[in-house]
Amino acid sequence: MAKANTDERPATASDRAPTALPQQTSVTNTDVARRAYDLSLARGREHGHDVEDWIEAERELRASFATP
Secondary structure (H helix, E strand, C coil), X not given: CCCCCCCCCCCCHHHHXXXXXXXXXXXXXXXXXXXXXXXXXXXXXXXXXXXXXXXXXXXXXXXXXXXX
16 A cells, blocks of 8 residues: 655645636527526416516517627
């Protein structure tokens, strides 16, 4: 069994953590799906509005990215 190098300090969580989280710059399908689901729930999960909910979710999210 090889002896561990004792000159190096063990890695810590802060060594592995990113220094800054990347900022999201666009709307993803996952974002839209989550918002569309929220809209569906708010409507009482009434059938037949899936496309309408998706389009509304896209519109809302894209507008929120457009505002500085």
